[in-house]
Structures are given as structure tokens and as C-alpha cells.
Amino acid sequence: MIIGGIDCGAKNTKAVILxxxxxxxxxxxxxxxxxxxxxxxxxxxxxxxxxIEKKDVDKISGxxxxxxxxxxxxxxxxEVKAMAKAANYFFPSARTVADVGAEMGxxxxxxxxxxxxxxxxNEKCAAGAGAFIEAMARALEVKLEEMGPMAIxxxxxxxxxxxxxxxxxxxxxxxxHAKTQKIDISRAIHDAMASRIVAMxxxxxxxxxxxMIGGVGLNTGFVHSLKAELGIxxxxxxxxxxxxxxxxxxxxxxxxx
Amino acid sequence: MIANYGYKDGSGDYFIAIDTDKCDGCGKCVEACxxxxxxxxxxxxxxxxxxxxxxxxxGDKRKKLKYECGPCKPxxxxxxxPCIEACPHDVISHSW
Amino acid sequence: MxxxxxxxxxxxxxxxxxxxxxxxxxxxxxxxGIDVGSVSSQxxxxxxxxxxxxxxxxxxxxxxxxxxxxxNYALEGTDIPESxxxxxxxTGYGRVNVPMADRSITEIACHARGAHFIYGPEVRxxxxxxxxDCKAIRSDEKGKVINFLMNDKCAAGTGRGMEVxxxxxxxxxxxxxxxxxxxxxxxxxxSSTCVVYAKTEATGLLRKGWEVNEVLAAYCSAMAERIxxxxxxxxxxxxxxxxxxxxxxxxxxxxxxxxxGLEAMKTDWDTQIAGAAGAALFGYALVQKGKGRxx
Numbered sequence: 001m002i003i004g005g006i007d008c009g010a011k012n013t014k015a016v017i018l019x020x021x022x023x024x025x026x027x028x029x030x031x032x033x034x035x036x037x038x039x040x041x042x043x044x045x046x047x048x049x050x051x052i053e054k055k056d057v058d059k060i061s062g063x064x065x066x067x068x069x070x071x072x073x074x075x076x077x078x079e080v081k082a083m084a085k086a087a088n089y090f091f092p093s094a095r096t097v098a099d100v101g102a103e104m105g106x107x108x109x110x111x112x113x114x115x116x117x118x119x120x121x122n123e124k125c126a127a128g129a130g131a132f133i134e135a136m137a138r139a140l141e142v143k144l145e146e147m148g149p150m151a152i153x154x155x156x157x158x159x160x161x162x163x164x165x166x167x168x169x170x171x172x173x174x175x176x177h178a179k180t181q182k183i184d185i186s187r188a189i190h191d192a193m194a195s196r197i198v199a200m201x202x203x204x205x206x207x208x209x210x211x212m213i214g215g216v217g218l219n220t221g222f223v224h225s226l227k228a229e230l231g232i233x234x235x236x237x238x239x240x241x242x243x244x245x246x247x248x249x250x251x252x253x254x255x256x257x
Numbered sequence: 258m259i260a261n262y263g264y265k266d267g268s269g270d271y272f273i274a275i276d277t278d279k280c281d282g283c284g285k286c287v288e289a290c291x292x293x294x295x296x297x298x299x300x301x302x303x304x305x306x307x308x309x310x311x312x313x314x315x316g317d318k319r320k321k322l323k324y325e326c327g328p329c330k331p332x333x334x335x336x337x338x339p340c341i342e343a344c345p346h347d348v349i350s351h352s353w
Numbered sequence: 354m355x356x357x358x359x360x361x362x363x364x365x366x367x368x369x370x371x372x373x374x375x376x377x378x379x380x381x382x383x384x385x386g387i388d389v390g391s392v393s394s395q396x397x398x399x400x401x402x403x404x405x406x407x408x409x410x411x412x413x414x415x416x417x418x419x420x421x422x423x424x425n426y427a428l429e430g431t432d433i434p435e436s437x438x439x440x441x442x443x444t445g446y447g448r449v450n451v452p453m454a455d456r457s458i459t460e461i462a463c464h465a466r467g468a469h470f471i472y473g474p475e476v477r478x479x480x481x482x483x484x485x486d487c488k489a490i491r492s493d494e495k496g497k498v499i500n501f502l503m504n505d506k507c508a509a510g511t512g513r514g515m516e517v518x519x520x521x522x523x524x525x526x527x528x529x530x531x532x533x534x535x536x537x538x539x540x541x542x543x544s545s546t547c548v549v550y551a552k553t554e555a556t557g558l559l560r561k562g563w564e565v566n567e568v569l570a571a572y573c574s575a576m577a578e579r580i581x582x583x584x585x586x587x588x589x590x591x592x593x594x595x596x597x598x599x600x601x602x603x604x605x606x607x608x609x610x611x612x613x614g615l616e617a618m619k620t621d622w623d624t625q626i627a628g629a630a631g632a633a634l635f636g637y638a639l640v641q642k643g644k645g646r647x648x
Contacts, residue, residue, distance in 0.1 A: 033560055103550065118332075124267025125507070126549035135549065163320045164266075165549050166508035166517060167485055170391070177414035199324035258498050264506035265583055267546045272502065272586070302459045303498055305635055306642075320506040352586070 001257065004046065004057045005250030006039055006073065007082070007243075008066030011102035011130070012215065013038040014246040015046035017057065018254065025050025026243055035069035043072075061253035063245055065103070075256065077249040080108055080119045085255075086248030087211040088114025090238040095207040098197060099244065100216035102130040105197055109204040114251075118204045126165040128196045130216045135165050136189045139172040140182055147186050151221030154187035168192070186221065194225035201230070211236045213244025260303060262314035263322045263352070271323045272352040273314055277301065279346045282310030289343035292325040294318045312348070326351070362525050363516035365598070368623065369408040369426045375400055377433045382640050385438045386632025387420045387454060388463065389447030392484020392512055393598060395629040396423040398431075398438065402637045406431050407626045412484075416447030423629075424453065440640045442632035446485070446505075458635055460628050461490060461501045467631030468594045469496025471622045477590040480609075481627065482580060482599030484512040489584040496631075500587045507547075510579040512598050514548045515605070518572050521552055522565050530603030533569040540567050542575035551575070573604035580605070581612045594618040596627035 002024075006015045009031060017025035027045025031038045039062075047054060062070030063077045070076070079099075083106060087097035094114075098107045105128040108119040122128040126135070137144045158180065162168040168189070175185050201210075210232060216222055217237045227235055238244060263272035273294070284297045296315050301307040318325045329338055330353075341349050377383065380400030387396045390412055397407040408426035412419045420443065428435060435453075443451030444463040451457065460481075468479040469492065479490040486505035493499055508514045519526040540563075545551040555568050563571075593615050599605055601624065610617050622630075 033557055122268060124546055124550075126547050131549050163264075163506050164508045165547075166513050167391075170485075170513070174414050199321070199327070202324070203327055259500040259587070261500070261502035261587065265504045265510075266507040267509070270582075270586065302457075303462045303501070305456070305458050305462065305639065 001059075001254065002052065002057050003250045003253050004043060004060040005246040005248070005253065006043055006060065006062045006064075006070050007245035007249060008035055008039055008062065008064040008070055009101050009245070010065050010104070012242065013042040013064070013066070014243045015042040016243055016246040016250055017046050017050040017052065018247070018250045019050075021254065023247065025052070026240065028242070031066060035066040036071065039066070039070050039072075059253050059257060061249040063249040075253055077252045079245065080106060080116055080121070081252055082245050082248030083213065084108050084110045084116045084248070085114045085251040086213055086244040089247055089251050090244075091209060091211050091236045093209045094211040094236065096201060096205070096210045098201055098210070098212050099214040100130060100197060100212070101214040102134075105129050105200060107197070107201045107204050109207060120200045120203045122200060127163055127168070127193070128200065132165050132168070132193050133189065133216070133219065133222070135169055136172055139169045140176070140185060142182065142186070147189070148219040148221030150183045150186040151190045152224050154181070154183040156181070156184045156187070157191065158184055158188040160188045160192040163196075187225070190219070190221040190225040191229070194222060194229045197226060198229040206230060206232070208232065209234070209236055213238060213241045215242040217241030217244075258304065260313070261352075262319050264320050268323070270352055271326075273322065274350045274352065275312060275314070276348050277304070277307070277311050280311040280348045281346065282312065283345065284312070285343040285345065286312060286340040286349060289339040291328065291339070292318065294322070294325055295340065323353075362519045362523055365526055367410040369406070369429060371406045371431050372404055375403060375405050377405055377431070377437065380405075382637055383433070383438050384633045384636030384640065385424065385441040386463065386629040386634070386636060387423055387441065387443050387451050388445040388460065388628035388632060389416050389420050389423070389443065389451060390484050390628070391446045393625060394419045394423040394445070394447075395626045396420075396427040397626055397629040397633045398427055398433065399630075399633040399637055402634060404630060405433070407623070407629065409623055409625050412447070416450035417452045419447065420451040420453065440636040442636045444628050444632040455636075456639070458632060461488060461503065462498055463628045463631030463635065464488065464596050465490045465492040465498045465631065466496040466634050467627030467629070468492070468596050470630050470634060471596070471620050471624070471627055472592075472594040472618045475592045476594045476618065478584070478593045480580070480584055480593070480595045481597040482511060482595075483597045487511055487580060487583055489587050491587055491590065502583065502587050504583055509546050509548055509551075510576055510583065514576065515599070515602065517548055517552065518555070518569070521555060522568060524565065524569060529569055529573070530601075530605070530607075532566045533573045533604035534607075535566045536564070536570045539574070540571045542578055543571045544575075546579065569604065573602070574608055576605050577608035577612060580609055589613060589615070591615060592618050596624050598625050600624035
């Protein structure tokens with residue numbers, strides 16, 4: 001059975017194709033302001049990657065902030081549900097999952113079947129999402145993909161007072177004026193963000209194994225800070241964490257076939 | 258005076274109100290709180306003419322109250338809060 | 354090579370002032386208040402509880418330096434030596450870093466007292482929206498704090514939030530208020546609370562064909578509502594007075610007062626000096642009560 005999963009996120013739209021439970025194709029497009037177009041482009045890219053055509057797909061499921069614009073979706077999947085199934089798909093031993101995307105952060109406590117027992121969401125505050133790191137990268141005048149590696153090189157821990165992205169920008173500018181090393185500032189940024197995500201995870205309980213999905217999972221600096229803050233040796237991240245939700249949506253569609 | 262310490266952000270309002278007229282700085286809440294949210298100070302930062310000690314919310318914790326107080330506030334079956342239980346003068350109240 | 358200076362839309366006018374009717378030599382007690390905020394700093398010098406001089410300027414990257422600059426700016430054009438100051442109080446976000454202060458007092462207490470000075474003894478509710486915070490204060494007829502609440506965690510509902518928008522829309526911050534009313538119909542407020550997300554929302558609105566003034570109106574409206582929910586928590590009692598920088602933004606204030614259903618008190622004083630004025634008054638009172646070091 002061939003199933004498509006589309007996650008229309010705030011920044012990127014991701015699509016995956018699963019055949020009998022295996023990922024055979026992936027595609028991504030910038031969401032921008034035309035969500036319907038992004039959905040089409042990402043799905044077409046996934047189909048091309050899988051070497052199949054749209055008519056070969058038995059079922060399409062949609063999820064994400066722009067879920068309503070996924071007109072081809074046969075079913076729309078709640079994001080928390082998709083997140084839980086994604087964790088279970090990649091790591092059946094998962095009992096806690098965190099999904100940190102461009103504009104939201106979520107955490108859920110799940111069971112061995114990938115069902116949600118408890119969850120916490122932050123969709124209102126940029127300081128608990130990828131937008132925070134992006135804004136800080138601009139303030140530091142550094143490319144987003146350089147932020148993580150820079151943070152890991154630091155061995156100095158500086159606390160950040162600001163809990164708000166806008167205030168943090170001013171604080172970073174202040175640190176630069178005070179001649180603080182950029183690698184140390186980058187670490188402070190990742191530590192600050194990790195402490196917020198961990199606080200959210202603690203609300204639903206920290207139970208190993210812990211899985212992380214979402215684009216921010218690609219940020220090595222963030223993962224490093226997260227592990228340190230949680231005090232846990234291993235956090236499990238699938239190969240392409242940004243596609244996590246899309247996979248989860250496809251898994252749900254398959255189960256409810 | 259009623260001193261409200263805490264914050265408001267996208268997810269809600271999280272304030273602890275301290276009635277300074279009723280507080281004598283006994284410090285029982287400081288002992289009772291597992292997160293170290295309170296401390297006794299000799300001078301009221303908001304009232305330079307006050308002579309007696311009183312409690313305030315510790316500076317570092319103020320903007321993270323939702324998380325600091327989180328462990329005492331589970332989503333269901335919430336027991337009475339230790340800080341409020343410990344206070345003999347009805348000084349403390351929480352907005353959430 | 355001619356360099357074009359990028360226009361800084363968030364920049365507002367700095368100022369200082371000296372009272373022409375006061376001779377400092379006649380003063381019994383000279384007190385100073387220095388308010389180092391995260392965005393702006395002010396200094397006031399009072400002679401026997403009356404304002405002799407004040408300054409209002411942007412805070413630099415260094416708090417002690419900002420305090421020094423603010424005081425110097427206030428003393429500029431006067432011939433009063435700094436050594437004549439009997440007692441100096443530091444307040445504001447950077448209050449622990451005011452090197453010339455004899456003591457620091459929170460901006461809550463200072464704004465209540467400052468509002469009482471600027472607006473008179475009828476004030477019972479004070480709203481101060483500063484650069485990085487929003488404070489609601491209930492006070493008594495003497496300017497003493499009865500109840501207060503402050504939010505300095507989230508930029509929504511603060512001066513920085515407005516600066517960010519002025520910059521995004523390329524509208525000089527002094528013009529925001531007026532332009533927000535140059536709309537055919539009052540639009541719905543921006544739905545995102547978070548300033549970062551509101552920016553994205555605003556960009557989307559502009560793409561949909563909204564006029565800049567309409568987006569300004571939508572944002573001012575959202576800010577007014579947010580500030581209202583904060584003050585509502587401690588209750589509003591007449592008379593109502595506004596201090597701090599946001600008092601100068603009609604776009605937010607007029608909409609806020611409409612929601613509250615009251616008229617805000619008026620003053621000729623610069624509302625941004627309320628904190629420093631209150632601080633200087635505390636200095637004066639402490640010296641009078643024998644609690645201040647008097648040379």
C-alpha cells in the first residue's frame with residue numbers, strides 16, 4: 001500500500017511517500033505565503049524521488065499548521081498524534097517525543113504503541129521554536145547552519161537573561177559590544193532555548209527513550225545543549241528529522257486504512 | 258501593598274501575589290518551597306520606608322515561574338500548594 | 354565615498370531641559386534621580402522637590418556609562434556642580450549599575466511617586482509602558498504603591514514591540530500614532546500575540562494588499578488589547594495616568610482608553626521622566642527624614 005504524508009509547516013512543507021511501511025520518497029518546498037502551491041511542489045518532489053505518479057498513491061494524509069490547504073488529503077491528522085506515531089515508527093522504544101519546528105515546540109509522553117498519554121504545546125511564543133535561533137543568527141550576523149557547530153566549540157557557559165526573542169536580540173547585541181566571543185554567545189543561545197524545551201518536556205515527564213523530530217533536530221548545537229540540560233546520554237533523532245511529522249501522518253493514515 | 262511577581266506571555270499569565278501588609282518575613286514559605294522561589298529581604302525594594310523584613314520572589318525565578326512552580330501544579334488532582342500551606346498570615350496567592 | 358545613512362525608524366527625539374525659574378543656590382536639599390531603562394535613560398535634578406533639570410536619552414550598551422551620560426546631559430547648560438547633589442537614587446532596569454547612586458529603588462515605587470508629581474494627587478492608577486516592560490500600578494493619594502504588576506518577559510505590549518513594527522513598516526516611530534488613524538475603517542487587530550509572529554502576519558497582510566496605515570492600526574489595536582488584559586488584573590480606579598514612552602503613542606493610547614472607557618490625565622511634562630522624577634523625590638524625602646547622607 002502506498003501512502004503519502006504531507007506536513008505543511010510554518011516555514012517548510014514536507015512530503016513523504018511510504019510503501020508498505022518503508023519510506024521510498026521525500027520532497028520539500030518553502031511554504032512561503034502560498035501554502036497550496038508549496039503542498040503541490042513538495043508532493044511532486046516526493047513522487048519524483050519515489051519514481052511513481054500521483055495516481056499510484058492509495059491515500060494521502062495531511063498535517064501541520066497549514067493543514068487546511070492540503071486539499072488532496074484524504075484524512076487530516078492531528079499534529080500531536082502524528083508526532084507520537086512518528087517517534088514510534090522510528091524508535092519503537094520511544095516513550096517521550098519532542099518536536100521543535102520553525103514556529104512551534106511540542107512534547108508528548110507516549111506508550112509502546114505510539115499513542116499519546118500526555119502532551120504540551122507552545123505555538124504562541126517564538127522563544128520556544130526555531131524562529132529564536134534564526135533571529136539570533138541574524139543578530140550575530142552568522143549563517144543559520146553555522147550556529148550549531150559554533151556553539152559546540154564553546155567551553156564557556158554564559159547565562160541569557162532574556163526569555164523573549166526580541167529582548168534576546170538586544171541582549172546579544174550587548175554581548176557583542178562587550179566583546180564576548182561569538183561561539184560563546186551561540187552556546188548561550190542554544191542553552192537558553194534548550195532550557196525552555198526541557199521545561200516543556202518536564203511538564204509531561206521525562207521518560208526514556210527520548211526522541212526528537214522537527215527541523216531544529218538538525219542543529220547539533222541545540223541537541224548538545226538539550227542533552228546537557230536533560231542530563232541524559234542519548235537522544236534519538238531520525239535521519240531527516242524535519243520529515244518526522246510527515247512520516248507520522250502517513251503512519252496514521254496507514255493504520256486507519 | 259500587593260506585589261505581583263511573574264509574567265504574561267503567549268501561553269498565559271503566571272503571577273504570584275504577595276500581600277506585603279500581612280507579611281512579617283517569617284520565612285516559612287522559603288523553607289516550604291521546593292524550587293527556591295521566595296527569599297526574605299530586609300529592605301522592601303518597592304517601599305524604601307518599610308522597616309520590617311518581607312518576602313519577595315527571587316529575581317532569577319521571576320520570569321520562569323510557570324516552570325519553577327510546575328512540579329507543584331500537576332494538571333490533575335492538584336494538592337494544596339506548599340508555600341500557601343506554610344504561610345501563617347495568608348500572604349501568598351497564585352494567579353494560575 | 355558618500356555613505357548613505359540608513360534611516361533608523363525607531364529613533365525618537367532625545368532632550369534635556371532646565372527650569373528657568375529656579376535658582377539652585379537657594380535650595381536646601383538637592384536630590385537626583387537616575388532611571389536607567391533598557392531602552393532609554395533619564396536623569397532629573399530636584400531642588401527641594403521641584404524639578405530643576407532633566408534629560409531623556411537612549412540607553413547605550415553600558416549601564417554605568419548611560420547613567421553618567423544621562424546625568425551629564427541633565428546638568429548641561431546649568432552651572433550646578435554635581436557635588437551639590439545631596440542624595441542620588443538609581444532606578445530602572447540598570448539601577449544596580451548607577452555608580453553615583455547612594456541607593457536604588459525599584460521603578461515601580463518611582464513611577465508611582467513620579468506620576469503623582471507629574472499628574473497630581475488624584476492619580477490612582479498608573480500605566481507605564483517602557484522599552485522592555487509594561488507596568489500597572491495602583492497608588493494612593495500620596496503616590497504610594499498599593500498594588501502592582503509588571504511584565505518584562507514578553508515584548509508584546511512593550512516599546513520594543515512597537516519599535517520593531519515601526520522598523521518593519523518603515524514608519525518613523527513618532528508618526529505611528531497619527532498614521533494609524535488615517536484609515537477608512539478600523540481593521541481587526543493582529544491575531545498573533547508574539548511580536549516575531551506578528552511581523553510575519555503583518556508581512557502577509559501587506560502582500561494581501563493592506564495599506565501600511567491599516568497594518569499600523571491593526572497592530573496598535575492588538576497592543577492596546579494586550580496592555581488592557583494586563584492592567585485589568587489589578588483593577589482600574591480613576592484617575593488614570595500614563596507614564597513612560599508609550600504615553601506618546603496616540604495610536605495605542607487612544608485605543609486603550611477607548612477599551613477602558615476613561616480619559617487619561619494630561620500633563621505638560623515629558624512622561625518619560627516619571628521614573629527619574631520619582632527617584633529624585635524619594636531622595637528628597639529620605640534626606641528630610643534624616644535617612645539620607647547629607648553633606
